[in-house]
Amino acid sequence: MATSTPTRGAHGSKPDRRAPKAISPGRQAWRSRLWRFDDKASPYAYIAPFFLVFGAFGLYPLIYTGWIALHKVEMTNLDQMEWVGWENFSTILQDSEFWTAVSNTFIIGVISTVPQLLVALGLAHLLNYKLRASTFWRTIILTPYATSVASAALVFALVFRVDGGLLNWLLSFVGLDGIDWASGHWTSKIAIAVIVIWRWTGYNALIYLAAMQAVPSDLYEAASIDGASRWQQFRNVTIPALRPTILFTIVISTIGSMQLFGEPLLLEGGANGAQGGSEHQYETLSIYLYNYGWNLLHLGPAAAVAWAMLALLLLIAAINWLVGRVTRKSAA
């Protein structure tokens, strides 16, 4: 910072806005300098903790993951890193289990996200009516959000059991044979999707409800004057108004489904859980990463999996951006 001695104010070539203050006693000049510094620096001081913590425990490890992925590192000896180049990447890319995990993650993501968001949309529409005890209903549908992945996965594991599972017991009433949910390729994915749907539908419904309440009612009045039915109003007024929110929930749910870990781990528990089923039928990418790093103790390939996940995430973001552009154009 420039000095604020009176001489500078007198001889400085630039017009000095601080001239009046420079004349006043030195103490006041010091105070005003402090003021200005306070004003300039405080915002950065207030946001610094976020960026420091994120930098140290988020961004730095994220980049470092790429470096580890090019090395051989064993969980048993973390200090020793041996350069292996692209070997870890070629190992996982040639592993059919990796591709199983990619397709499982994708399939479970779709069959959990799509029904979840559709139901949430319908629920939000119901909650948006004039309801008795509306807070009660909202709280009830949000309750699963307060449950942990572990508790939810464990209670649903019992519901989906072959023998004495609640669901198979119910199926027996309609004369159906019990289903071995966890062993089947589709049924196990459906079971995991159900856990996800159970935990998150209410949460998404509340987000949609908030967005619906921001839609000006003029639009509905105009639509009903034009003779639009309630269904037409929902399709032509509500849905377009909610488009950004819907996109937002799709992004969030997609990222969430990339992370599925506790649900598959605990569906059967034990050794089967740790490798995503006896035939990897419900192994997700997170389970695959965990298995490489924390069961097989090879951290190099585990880091390579993390970067493969990053690549997938960027791919999804790109697709999402494209879809967003196309739908915006067709809407205009």
Add this chain to the structure above:
Amino acid sequence: MTTTHTVTAPDRRSVSKNDVPGAPARRNRFKQGAGRQHHAGPFAYIALAVVGFGSLFPLYWTLVAASRSQEEILDSTPPLIPGGNLFSNLEAAWEQAQLGKAIWNTLIVSASITAATLFFCTLAGYAFAKLRFKGRGALMTMVIATLTVPPQLSVVPLFMMMSDIGWGGQLESVIFPTLVSAFGVFFMRQYLLEALPYELIEAGKVDGANNLRIVWSIVLPVARPAMMVLGMLTFVQTWNDFFWPYLALNQDNPTLQVALGQLSASYVPDQSIVMAGALISTLPLLIVFVIFGKQIVGGIMSGAVKG
């Protein structure tokens, strides 16, 4: 993610409901959204009741299973009402999974993360909402972008770092990476944008308060309702966190969720004891939910992105 975010303070709706009679009629027309003018028919109540039943039943059945024996819950006719084994199961879970230590650990982790999140996110949220500084827009975009980075991407080096620092298996390794949250910054910013008028800050300045003083005596009191909500959301989230704690902590020093995961994963477990553990880990949050459900619902709705 770069949609425009309209601001909504949690108490906005209740304020507009008490509009002064003389206020312009135009504001009222924007007050209510889709379908609000229509009363819900019986179909709506039936549908809500079905969904509500689906939401609550697994929780109820956790209690049923936790209060029965393994044989009873795996019977070909599973029980639908609680039995008499609750306390013996709770005791067994308590011993097998060191739940006492796990509860203590979870409390330490959740409380310290919640306190830190509230402090740092309120400060950052205030700066982003009301202070002018170079790079504000770009930095806020970065904050929001970090929302999309899953923890999976950084767990491997994080694990190595923690063992380097000497935090391997320690609670610090779970606490420190979560001290701040992008959602928290965003949430506080949205709230303060609307709830904190510039006039208040100006008045503080005229009275000769420095920035820290303004934060302490003006921003914090205004932010208190939003901090309550953010605190509850953060607490619920950290209490339930599973992935990173499961990788970072070991059997001797688990959080509740980790202990629960180990209880079910380590050997052939007794399901009724596992469910007793699940009940212990869920019950505190359910109580929080029964008491503060309304605020949490309001918080999620106000944190929602409206574009």
